[in-house]
Amino acid sequence: MTEQRAADPLARLGDRLRDPYVQLVASQLLIGAVALAANVMMVRALTPAHRGEVALMLQVVYLATQALLLGTERSFVAAYHQVPPAAAVRAYARLLVVPCGLGVAAAAAYAMLAPQRLTPGPVVIALITIYALAEAVSLASRAVTIAIGRVHDFLASRVIESILLLAVMAVLFLTRADSPELWLVAYILACLVPTAGYLVFWLRLPGAALENDQNRLVRRQGAALFPAAISNMAMLRSDRLALPVLASTTALGLYASVATMTELLAWPLRAYADSRLGRWRAAHQAGTLRTRPIVTTAIVYVVLAGPVLAAGMYLLIVPVFGHAYAPAKSVVLPLVAAAGLYAISRISLGVLVAKGHGTLVSAAEIAGFAVSFAAYLLLIPKHGILGAAWGSLLGYGAGLAFALITSALARDRIRVGAP
Numbered sequence: 001m002t003e004q005r006a007a008d009p010l011a012r013l014g015d016r017l018r019d020p021y022v023q024l025v026a027s028q029l030l031i032g033a034v035a036l037a038a039n040v041m042m043v044r045a046l047t048p049a050h051r052g053e054v055a056l057m058l059q060v061v062y063l064a065t066q067a068l069l070l071g072t073e074r075s076f077v078a079a080y081h082q083v084p085p086a087a088a089v090r091a092y093a094r095l096l097v098v099p100c101g102l103g104v105a106a107a108a109a110y111a112m113l114a115p116q117r118l119t120p121g122p123v124v125i126a127l128i129t130i131y132a133l134a135e136a137v138s139l140a141s142r143a144v145t146i147a148i149g150r151v152h153d154f155l156a157s158r159v160i161e162s163i164l165l166l167a168v169m170a171v172l173f174l175t176r177a178d179s180p181e182l183w184l185v186a187y188i189l190a191c192l193v194p195t196a197g198y199l200v201f202w203l204r205l206p207g208a209a210l211e212n213d214q215n216r217l218v219r220r221q222g223a224a225l226f227p228a229a230i231s232n233m234a235m236l237r238s239d240r241l242a243l244p245v246l247a248s249t250t251a252l253g254l255y256a257s258v259a260t261m262t263e264l265l266a267w268p269l270r271a272y273a274d275s276r277l278g279r280w281r282a283a284h285q286a287g288t289l290r291t292r293p294i295v296t297t298a299i300v301y302v303v304l305a306g307p308v309l310a311a312g313m314y315l316l317i318v319p320v321f322g323h324a325y326a327p328a329k330s331v332v333l334p335l336v337a338a339a340g341l342y343a344i345s346r347i348s349l350g351v352l353v354a355k356g357h358g359t360l361v362s363a364a365e366i367a368g369f370a371v372s373f374a375a376y377l378l379l380i381p382k383h384g385i386l387g388a389a390w391g392s393l394l395g396y397g398a399g400l401a402f403a404l405i406t407s408a409l410a411r412d413r414i415r416v417g418a419p
Contacts, residue, residue: 023151023152023154023155025267025268025271025272026155027154027155027158027271028264028267028268028270028271029267029268030155030158030159030162031158031162031267032264032267033162034162034165034166035260035261035264036261036264037166037169038165038166038169039257039260039261040320040321041169041170041172041173042054042169042183043253043257043321043322043325044173044321044322045172045173045176045177045178046178046180046183046253047178047250047253047324048249048250048251048253048254048324048325049248049249049250049253050178050180050249050253051252051253051256051257052243052244052248052249052250052251052252052253052256053180053249054180054183054184055240055252055253055256056240056241056244056249056252057124057127057128057180057184058184058187059237059240059241060128060132060241061128061131061132061135062135062233062236062237063230063233063234063237063241064103064128064129064132065132065135065136065139065233066229066230066232066233067099067103067230068096068099068100068103068132068133068136069096069099069136069139069140069222069229070095070099070219070222070223070226070229071221071222071223071224071225071226071227071228071229071230072092072095072140072143072218072219072222072225073139073140073142073143073229074143074225074274074277074353075217075218075219075220075221075222075225075358076091076092076095076140076143076144076147076218076222077143077146077147077274077277077278078221078277078278078281078353078354079214079217079218079221080147080148080210080214080218081147081278082147082148082149083147083148083207083210084148084205084206084207084208084209084210085144085148085150085202085203085205085207086202086203086204086205086206086207087207087208087209087210088144088147088148088202089144089199089202089203090203091210091213091214091215091218092140092143092144094215095140095215095218095219095222096136096137096140100133100136103129103132103133104129104133107125107126107128107129110125111125111126123181124181127181127184127185127188128184130188130192131184131187131188131191134188134191134192134195135191137195137199138157138191138195141154141157141195141198141199142154142274144202146274146275146277146278148202150202151275153198153201153202154198156194156198157194157195157197157198158194160193160194160197161190161191161193161194161195162190164189164190164193164194165186165187165189165190168185168186168189168190169183169186172186221358224358224359224361224362225353225358225361225362226362227362227365227366228349228358228361228362228364228365228366229365231362231365231366231368231369232365232368232369234369234373235365235368235369235372235373235395235396235399236263236342238369238372238373238376239255239259239372239376239388239389239391239392240252240255240256240259242373242376242377242380242388243255243380243385243388246376246377246380246381247380247381247384247385251384251385254325254327254328254385255328255331255385255388255389257317257321257325257328258313258317258328258331258332258335259331259335259392261309261313262309262313262332262335262336262338262339263339264309264339265302265305265306265309265336265339265340265343266339266340266342266343266346268301268343269298269301269302269343269344269346269347270343270346272347273346273347273349273350273351274350276350276354277350277353277354280350280351280354281354281355281356283354284354284355284356289351289354289355291351291407294347294351295344295347295348295351295404298343298344298346298347298348299344301343302340302341302343302344303340306336306337306339306340309336309339310332310333310336313332313336314329314332314333317329317332327385328385330385330386330389331385331386331388331389334386334389334390334392334393335389335392335393337393338389338392338393338395338396338397339396341393341396341397341399341400342396342399342400344400345364345368345396345399345400345403348400348403348404348407349361349364349365349403351407352364352403352406352407357406357407360403360406360407361403363402363406364399364402364403364406365399367398367399367402368395368396368398368399368400368402369395369399370395370398371394371395371397371398371399372391372392372394372395372396372398373391373395375387375390375391375394375395376388376391378391379391
């Protein structure tokens, strides 16, 4: 009996560690730690202007990635639940073939036809295209692991990716490489190798073919969510696209050094929402989904974690990044507040997705983007990086307010049909 009592807590601990949410949060924490280390190495090796160029290329990649996915990440998880790995990989591959082909064609056309003053050159365009394709497949693999119940594979892939990224960046840091393109290559190599390896591994696992191809449903729901995905990414990245135009790449370098870190506040809640999407949809169909405790828990997390992150960032910017980045201290508080609002909105919008309100999710993301982009245009020319930070705060707040209001008004109107 004593051994059984001792074994029970260990078994419960093992079950908890195998929970998809715990594994997704672990992967996000790992990415956050690596992002911090990579950020430090870049700001120490690059000038703020060159750091801004790297940030700008990454923002273009992230926006292009959402265009390639066409909003299918969350709809795939909701439609395919506990399916065989190889079947899930093939199903998602069919979803990506056409958009990826069109993306490559668009990049090639831009490289050949764009005026020289508007193009960074064929090498940079090629690197951005390759990274966008790799990142799209990587994010698709994240959805696949949630659907097939093998999130531990995604976590292992992130570990490998992190080791590769830190190794390549350490070489660039020690050699004081000052070419932004070389730092982008580090991201490409780190993403491409583990993603390709796990795709091959999943395709070799045994499992029956899918009896019902849900791709039509995934595309339809993805189309409803695509405006949300692209608006969300635009809301997250348009500040870093607007800063070089309305201010300078130096301003972008200062801003990105802080924004990269404050985004970590939202990652655990976003991982939680993604991991619980299928469960929330099933609970909604059964009439047992209780949204208020879910949102309240998210608010408590932000209230507790936000001040800790803000204090740490404010105190460590100069010692870690150097005196050249001291002006970035002015944006810590508004960016942490913005990240907190964004984190809560991930939970609220995740609940709306589970309830089948894809159009409302898109409307909320579009509202947030519209407010933030208007604020960037008004505030950045006069206030620089502080204007960008306040624009983010206003945009994320508008998106959250829209999500909470529509969730309260629409929760009983639409029931999600069986997939």
